[in-house]
Amino acid sequence: MKKLFWIVTFLCISTTFWAQSKVKLGINGGLNYSSLRGNELSENLKSGFSFLGGISFEYFVKENISINANVNFEQKLVKDDGYFYLTDEYGYTEVDKSDSKLKYNYLIVPVYANYYFGSKKDFYVNGGFFTGYLIDSKYTSKQFNSTKDTTEMNKKSDFGLVFGFGKLFELDEKNNLKVELRENLGLVNTSDVKVFNDGTIKTNSINLILNWSFNL
Numbered sequence: 001m002k003k004l005f006w007i008v009t010f011l012c013i014s015t016t017f018w019a020q021s022k023v024k025l026g027i028n029g030g031l032n033y034s035s036l037r038g039n040e041l042s043e044n045l046k047s048g049f050s051f052l053g054g055i056s057f058e059y060f061v062k063e064n065i066s067i068n069a070n071v072n073f074e075q076k077l078v079k080d081d082g083y084f085y086l087t088d089e090y091g092y093t094e095v096d097k098s099d100s101k102l103k104y105n106y107l108i109v110p111v112y113a114n115y116y117f118g119s120k121k122d123f124y125v126n127g128g129f130f131t132g133y134l135i136d137s138k139y140t141s142k143q144f145n146s147t148k149d150t151t152e153m154n155k156k157s158d159f160g161l162v163f164g165f166g167k168l169f170e171l172d173e174k175n176n177l178k179v180e181l182r183e184n185l186g187l188v189n190t191s192d193v194k195v196f197n198d199g200t201i202k203t204n205s206i207n208l209i210l211n212w213s214f215n216l
Contacts, residue, residue, distance in 0.1 A: 022059075022060040022215065023057070023058070023059050023060075023215070023216045024056075024057070024058040024059075024060075024176070024213040024214065024215055024216070025055070025056070025057060025058075025213060025214060025216060026055065026056035026057075026058070026176075026178075026211050026212055026213030026214065027053075027054075027055060027056070027211070027212050027213075028052065028053060028054045028055065028056050028070060028072055028209055028210070028211050029051075029052070029053045029209070029210055029211075030051070030052055030053075030207055030208045030209040030210050031049055031050070031051060031052075031207070031208045032049070032050045032051060032052045032074055032075060032076065032077075032205050032206070032207055032208075033047055033048070033049055033205065033206045033207075033208075034047060034048060034050065034076035034077055034078060034104075034203070034204065034205045034206075035047040035078060035204045035205075036078055036102075036201055036202065036203060036204070037201075037202050037204060038189065038195070038199050038200035038201050038202045039195050039196045039197055039199025039200065039201065040196065040197060040199070041196045042078075042199075042201055044080075045078040045079065045080055045102070046078065046079045046080070046081055047078060047079075048077035048078050048079045048101070049077065050074075050075040050076065050077040050103075051075055052072050052073060052074040052075070052108075052207060052209070053072065053073055054070055054071050054072030054073055054074075054108075055070065055071055055072075056068065056069070056070045056211055056213060057069045057070070058114070058213060063116075063121070064115065064116040064117065064121050065113065065114070065115055065116070066113065066114045066116075067111075067112075067113055068110075068111070068112050068113070068114055068126070068128075069109065069110070069111045070108070070109065070110050071107065071108075071109055072107070072108045072109075072110075073105070073106075073107060073108075074105075074106045074107075074108045074132075074205065074207075075103060075104070075105050075106075076103070076104040076106065076203060076205055077101060077102070077103050077104075078101070078102050079100070079101050079102075080099075080100045080101075080102075081099065099141070099142040099143050100139065100140060100141040100142065100143065101139070101140045101142075102137065102138075102139055102140075102150070103137060103138050103140070104134065104137045104154070104203070105134070105135040105136050105137070106132045106133065106134055106135065106158065107132065107133045107135060108130055108131075108132045108184065109130060109131050109132070109133075110128060110129070110130040110162045110182075110184065111128050111129060111130070111162075112126045112127055112128025112129070112162045112163075113126060113127060113128060114126045116168070121168075122167060122168040122169070122170070123165070123166070123167055123168070124165065124166055124167075124168065125163075125164070125165045126162070126163065126164050126165070126166075126180075126182070127161075127162065127163045128161075128162045128163075129159070129160065129161055129162055130158075130159070130160055130161075130162050130184050131157065131158070131159050132157065132158030132159070132160075132186075132203075133156060133157060133158075134151065134154055134155070134156050134157070134158070134190075136149065136151045137149075137150045137151050137153075137154055138150060138151075152192070153191065153192055153193050154190050154191060154192055154201075155188075155189070155190050155191070155192045157188075158186055158188060158190050158203055159186070159187060159188050160184060160185045160186040160187040160188070160202075160203070161183075161184075161185045161187065162182060162183070162184055162185075163182070163183055163185075164180055164181055164182030164183055164207075165180070165181060166178050166179055166180030166181065166182075166209075167179050167180075173215070174214050174215045175212070175213070175214050175215075176212070176213050176214070177210070177211070177212055177213075178209070178210070178211040178213065179208075179209070179210055179211075180207070180208075180209045180211065181206070181207070181208055181209075182206070182207040182209060183204075183205075183206055183207075184203070184204070184205045184206075184207065185204055186202040186203035186204060187202065188202065189201060189202065190202065190203060
């Protein structure tokens, strides 16, 4: 009986804590606009659109301040739409389009704080950091109809800063929608091989995120 009492007490305290802490779980989905920087060749590549999706966790420490964490699958895409020259055995030169892509598939875990403001506290800004784990990467050339796995040429981890802003829409007492524009600015060299001109390869992505969340 005494054991049962403590179990019931623990469950009551836990339920009260979660109710008072205003914890929200959610689902993320959206677009990702990526680019690379750190050396001349990477910076000449064109930014590309791809997608992201995952889950979110939000814990309110105050009425207008929350701590957030996401686990997102994020595909980073950059393109080379430049031109190259091919010279045949007779000395004739042909100009053709490169039409190649680099795709990086990451698990991204951002941890950041939201600050809500406005008369209804329905606008917010945020800031924090992210860590990334590379699942795989591939180079695809449409011109030569080939795909090469480039995973081993990259480090498995990425790290950087997160900052953004968004708008909250309350659907009812328990359900919310958020639209957010977020920047993931990579700070570390992600290349595991020597880079052109002793440079680096750093990631950068702008996320347009739609998040549905609900109170626990």
